Amino acid sequence: MLELYHAEPSANSMKPMICLKEKRLDFVSHYVDLLAFEQHEPAFVAINPNGQVPVLIHDGAIIAESTVINEYLDEVFPEVPLKPADPVARARMRVWSKFIDEYFCPALSMIGWHVRIRQTAKAVEPARFAKLLERIPLEEQRQKWATIGGDSFTEAELADSRRRLVVSAQRMEKSLSEGPWLAGETYSLADLDTYSMAVALPRLMPESVSQEKTPRLLDWIARMNARPAVKAALAMSRRDPRTGRRIDRPAAASA
Amino acid sequence: MLELYHAEPSANSMKPMICLKEKRLDFVSHYVDLLAFEQHEPAFVAINPNGQVPVLIHDGAIIAESTVINEYLDEVFPEVPLKPADPVARARMRVWSKFIDEYFCPALSMIGWHVRIRQTAKAVEPARFAKLLERIPLEEQRQKWATIGGDSFTEAELADSRRRLVVSAQRMEKSLSEGPWLAGETYSLADLDTYSMAVALPRLMPESVSQEKTPRLLDWIARMNARPAVKAALAMSRRDPRTGRRIDRPAAASA
Numbered sequence: 001m002l003e004l005y006h007a008e009p010s011a012n013s014m015k016p017m018i019c020l021k022e023k024r025l026d027f028v029s030h031y032v033d034l035l036a037f038e039q040h041e042p043a044f045v046a047i048n049p050n051g052q053v054p055v056l057i058h059d060g061a062i063i064a065e066s067t068v069i070n071e072y073l074d075e076v077f078p079e080v081p082l083k084p085a086d087p088v089a090r091a092r093m094r095v096w097s098k099f100i101d102e103y104f105c106p107a108l109s110m111i112g113w114h115v116r117i118r119q120t121a122k123a124v125e126p127a128r129f130a131k132l133l134e135r136i137p138l139e140e141q142r143q144k145w146a147t148i149g150g151d152s153f154t155e156a157e158l159a160d161s162r163r164r165l166v167v168s169a170q171r172m173e174k175s176l177s178e179g180p181w182l183a184g185e186t187y188s189l190a191d192l193d194t195y196s197m198a199v200a201l202p203r204l205m206p207e208s209v210s211q212e213k214t215p216r217l218l219d220w221i222a223r224m225n226a227r228p229a230v231k232a233a234l235a236m237s238r239r240d241p242r243t244g245r246r247i248d249r250p251a252a253a254s255a
Numbered sequence: 256m257l258e259l260y261h262a263e264p265s266a267n268s269m270k271p272m273i274c275l276k277e278k279r280l281d282f283v284s285h286y287v288d289l290l291a292f293e294q295h296e297p298a299f300v301a302i303n304p305n306g307q308v309p310v311l312i313h314d315g316a317i318i319a320e321s322t323v324i325n326e327y328l329d330e331v332f333p334e335v336p337l338k339p340a341d342p343v344a345r346a347r348m349r350v351w352s353k354f355i356d357e358y359f360c361p362a363l364s365m366i367g368w369h370v371r372i373r374q375t376a377k378a379v380e381p382a383r384f385a386k387l388l389e390r391i392p393l394e395e396q397r398q399k400w401a402t403i404g405g406d407s408f409t410e411a412e413l414a415d416s417r418r419r420l421v422v423s424a425q426r427m428e429k430s431l432s433e434g435p436w437l438a439g440e441t442y443s444l445a446d447l448d449t450y451s452m453a454v455a456l457p458r459l460m461p462e463s464v465s466q467e468k469t470p471r472l473l474d475w476i477a478r479m480n481a482r483p484a485v486k487a488a489l490a491m492s493r494r495d496p497r498t499g500r501r502i503d504r505p506a507a508a509s510a
Binding site for chain 1: 313316318319320322323324326327330331342343345346349350353356357394418422
């Protein structure tokens with residue numbers, strides 16, 4: 001049996017959601033509501049001591065880290081392969097996934113934090129927030145959440161993250177001038193790993209990601225949007241992407 | 256033909272050096288002297304636009320990123336396998352390699368930069384240094400080198416990196432209580448990727464990495480030190496590890 005603990009179909013949670021859908025694998029979905037701080041609840045931390053989504057459980061074996069989960073799924077369920085057959089293209093795929101994890105995602109995460117998560121956290125009553133803070137397992141995460149009351153990130157840090165997003169978009173544009181997909185001729189984990197972050201770019205930075213400046217990137221996003229697996233993953237959303245409100249609960253129940 | 260561009264057998268350069276030796280593969284070694292800033296020379300940047308070692312060239316195909324190089328070598332030369340056969344253990348291996356890349360290595364790199372590289376760079380004549388700075392391709396790297404004249408990292412940043420090294424050592428100790436190697440029963444890329452960083456820990460932080468506090472980690476380092484492949488990689492050093500002086504050139508030539 002496959003089970004996936006995930007949040008919204010966005011960023012790291014979205015990576016294995018698309019991968020599972022591409023491979024047409026049935027899985028039990030466990031929604032972890034990040035805006036309700038469910039990722040730090042003891043029941044979830046017992047599954048992943050880092051208190052982070054996504055987590056895959058396959059016949060009892062726990063696999064964390066979205067990039068690793070996708071490599072695992074591709075090895076164990078190779079019927080719909082998501083790695084190029086050529087080892088050089090496969091290395092190119094892994095360089096992309098690594099770039100996403102180490103460069104693109106942290107920058108996007110800082111911006112996302114600044115514009116949304118922080119506002120949600122600020123709305124929590126202080127005594128309750130202090131308790132929520134205490135149970136965050138990773139020191140780095142706790143430090144980040146603890147800045148809620150203040151200015152969070154500096155203007156210089158935010159500017160540097162925005163610069164990194166532009167660098168990421170330009171790198172995608174260049175790569176897509178060399179082939180239809182990020183690893184070359186073959187659609188691969190590199191595309192779905194990257195898409196899960198990049199889909200936010202046109203809205204987030206229209207001055208840098210546009211038909212004029214990054215036509216290939218926009219075409220690739222459109223091709224990704226059209227994939228049935230991507231549509232199926234996006235359909236698993238539990239919150240309205242514009243308002244952030246839960247859409248899977250009657251209004252009375254969410255009060 | 257296999258060619259490896261690498262620096263000293265240490266950190267990221269050491270990872271593919273051990274891997275190649277474990278697999279008993281012949282390769283042409285191209286030494287890139289980081290303390291002579293050769294990684295930013297146009298000839299090398301033409302090979303890796305990021306100006307970073309190591310780089311593998313296999314029959315003309317260029318593969319960068321040490322973790323990706325090792326996955327590539329293991330796929331293309333599977334005769335001496337360095338991945339566990341069990342996909343769950345393989346996922347565990349990849350979580351380790353990722354942790355090294357994203358958490359342990361950046362912390363170690365900051366400390367290493369602070370105690371050694373910075374001193375070397377400070378000794379360079381300012382006008383020449385300004386020119387060296389100009390040709391650094393990665394913005395992040397250029398920013399780091401540009402701090403040479405000042406205080407480089409803050410005390411808080413250095414303390415946080417030291418904390419991360421302690422967390423890394425404790426995580427290794429715990430993992431090694433669950434099996435002889437980091438991914439479990441099988442020696443794997445996780446061990447050689449991690450060793451390339453961890454070998455520095457007993458000297459760097461004897462108060463946290465010791466027979467008393469981390470006996471399993473020290474035992475694992477000793478087992479790694481004893482491996483012929485590790486010895487062969489270490490024997491490729493071109494600088495005295497204590498003084499940092501080139502040992503492969505007559506004194507007159509190095510002047």
